[in-house]
Amino acid sequence: MPEEVRVMARLCSVVAALLLTAHALPAFADNIEGADTDYRIDNGLKIPGTDINVGSYGTASLDNHPDTAPRLAVDALSLFVWWDGQGRWKFFSELEYENLLYTEAYAKGKNGYLSLERLYAEYALTDTVGLRAGKFLTPIGRWNEIHATPLVWTTSRPLATQYLFPDNMSGVMVKGSLPNVGRGIDYSFYASDGEEIRPNPSLDPFREAVGAHVVVNSLYGAQFGFSYVSFEQEHSKPGHNQLLGSDFLWTHNRFEVMAEAVYRRSDAGSRNDEWGGYVQFVAPLSERLYGVARYENLHLAQQSVTTQVRVAGLNYKLSSHLILKIEWASSRNNRIGAPDGLLSSVSVLL
Amino acid sequence: MIAAAILIAFVDFVALPAERTGAPPFAVIVASDSDTGRITRDDAASIFRRKQTFWKNGLRVQPVNLPASDPLRQAFSRCVLGQAPEALEDYWRQMYFQGVLPPRVLESERAVNLFVATTPGGIGYVSTCTNDPRITVLITFGDVPNCPKRTAVCVPLQDS
Numbered sequence: 323m324p325e326e327v328r329v330m331a332r333l334c335s336v337v338a339a340l341l342l343t344a345h346a347l348p349a350f351a352d353n354i355e356g357a358d359t360d361y362r363i364d365n366g367l368k369i370p371g372t373d374i375n376v377g378s379y380g381t382a383s384l385d386n387h388p389d390t391a392p393r394l395a396v397d398a399l400s401l402f403v404w405w406d407g408q409g410r411w412k413f414f415s416e417l418e419y420e421n422l423l424y425t426e427a428y429a430k431g432k433n434g435y436l437s438l439e440r441l442y443a444e445y446a447l448t449d450t451v452g453l454r455a456g457k458f459l460t461p462i463g464r465w466n467e468i469h470a471t472p473l474v475w476t477t478s479r480p481l482a483t484q485y486l487f488p489d490n491m492s493g494v495m496v497k498g499s500l501p502n503v504g505r506g507i508d509y510s511f512y513a514s515d516g517e518e519i520r521p522n523p524s525l526d527p528f529r530e531a532v533g534a535h536v537v538v539n540s541l542y543g544a545q546f547g548f549s550y551v552s553f554e555q556e557h558s559k560p561g562h563n564q565l566l567g568s569d570f571l572w573t574h575n576r577f578e579v580m581a582e583a584v585y586r587r588s589d590a591g592s593r594n595d596e597w598g599g600y601v602q603f604v605a606p607l608s609e610r611l612y613g614v615a616r617y618e619n620l621h622l623a624q625q626s627v628t629t630q631v632r633v634a635g636l637n638y639k640l641s642s643h644l645i646l647k648i649e650w651a652s653s654r655n656n657r658i659g660a661p662d663g664l665l666s667s668v669s670v671l672l
Numbered sequence: 673m674i675a676a677a678i679l680i681a682f683v684d685f686v687a688l689p690a691e692r693t694g695a696p697p698f699a700v701i702v703a704s705d706s707d708t709g710r711i712t713r714d715d716a717a718s719i720f721r722r723k724q725t726f727w728k729n730g731l732r733v734q735p736v737n738l739p740a741s742d743p744l745r746q747a748f749s750r751c752v753l754g755q756a757p758e759a760l761e762d763y764w765r766q767m768y769f770q771g772v773l774p775p776r777v778l779e780s781e782r783a784v785n786l787f788v789a790t791t792p793g794g795i796g797y798v799s800t801c802t803n804d805p806r807i808t809v810l811i812t813f814g815d816v817p818n819c820p821k822r823t824a825v826c827v828p829l830q831d832s
Contacts, residue, residue: 365773377768404771408732414771449724468766501718576759642761671765 366402366672373407381471383667395424397667400439400470410447416440438520439490454495457519461495461510461535462487462549463569463582472671475578475604475612475637477647478661481620481629482598485658486584487565488555491528492519506539516556529554533565544572549584561590576612578604594623604637612637614649620658627655635665643671695747695826697814698797701788704808706731708795711810713824716752719795721763722772731793735775736784738797744781748797751813751826 366377380399386392402416416439442456459467465483468474493514500507511534518527533551540546549567567584581601588594600618607613616633635649648666656662700716702708708727711719718724719735727733738745740757749757764774778784784796789806801809801819809816811824 365768375771375773402769402771406771412771446725449718449726468769470769473762473766473769499718499723501714501723506718506723573762642765671768 374403374405377402377672379470379472379669379671381667381669383477383665385661385666386664388663393425396422398422398471402440410445412444412446414440414442414444435522435524437522441519448498450498450500452497454497455493457490457492458495460487460489460491461512462533462551462565463567463584464547464571464580465582470671471667471669472643472645475602475614475647476616476633476635476649477665477667478633478649478651480582480600480616480618481631481658481660482582482584482600482618485620485622486586486596486598487551488525488527491531492517493531504538505541508537510535526555526557529556542572542574544570546570561588561594563588576606588623596623597621610639612639622658625657627657629656629658629660630654631656631660645669695751695814696744696799697812697816698744698748698799699801699809699813699816699819700795700797700811701785701801701807701809702795703788703790703792704806706793708810713752713811713827716811717754717827720753720775722767722774727793733795734791734793736787736794736796737775737777738781738784739777739779744797744799754827
């Protein structure tokens, strides 16, 4: 049997298993204490007799780029495990198997890799002040901290959230919520000395970083976020950098507007400055179907042009844990291999 | 983004909090020996969004909900959280990704009364107060039968 056919068969079986599992889950969706299972939708699996919870998500995607053959892949399978003993301590970890299965040469060179996304301990001094130490998602903007595919509206990820800062970092963080200040403020201050825990070889981690992210809640569900980080990276980009960012989220009656803007200033000269951002609109088309439109741009160091991407798509929430997406991405000045063409995916949150 | 900020700030300035009407009245209850102190509607919202997880005395807060389809849960969610339970689905999926679970769900008000009376740090809501001395009413929304009045007003609804 040819290799392509074998891989395709394995992919189809994995996708079918994910769909069947997700389809069977509503039987347990009552979410009521006393049910004869410890699994609850969106609550993960609570290990009986312990304070350990296990959750996971997975994504299978089908892309049809104009210049390459169609690609069917299981992009990621993620497992997160946490312990919450109902006291002040909490431990959290997330492992992700990247590039699990794929069909086509497009993904060659992207070998499967078991990535440690998060591994940290938290101690809540109070509700307003908590301490975190370990490896965590970099708190810049909004997308990066909720980047799990079942939680975002599109298959593709905005370029500005991929290219301008590392996804995760190892260090310490002071974080908390101030619910009685105005309409509520969430904050995090963090620092890293660059000792990355299990660094992902495909990413360029922080060599050092000190930063903050503050989110201010306003009326009608609007949230304004501000990010600042002073940092250096290990490999690809020279010099010391200062990053300023802002983010915005507004939801109302299932409509949503989300935006982020990031400017990264390098002390290695203005030609090394980088910036980017996006604005995304979501509108309900029916009870479960949503329309999504996004415009984004990205300007990288040493480049004379700014990459622009327009995305238009549909997001169908078959249930709260099974999401189908299809979108068309169109790019200009695309020298960085930004997603282009038809992209679709099925995401499962378990 | 700046235009959006100005628009929201303007709306924020001119908007007046409005008490919701037509929803069934309910009371927020805790165990009498919990030593939780008084709370406001906004405190209750923080508790049921799992933003506030400790009482002032350091005890862990143990909130319980009724099922999402229960009319009282609908009323509580809209009045205190400003959103229907269904509109909070995305919020809870994001919190789940951070390892934060929504309040436990109990199937009846009787179960809520029992849980609150016997669980340190427990907090729930009911449509009728009992004479159980183990339970204290913190806030009421509307005229709740058999309850002392500790009336608060609903938050403006964000999502219908």
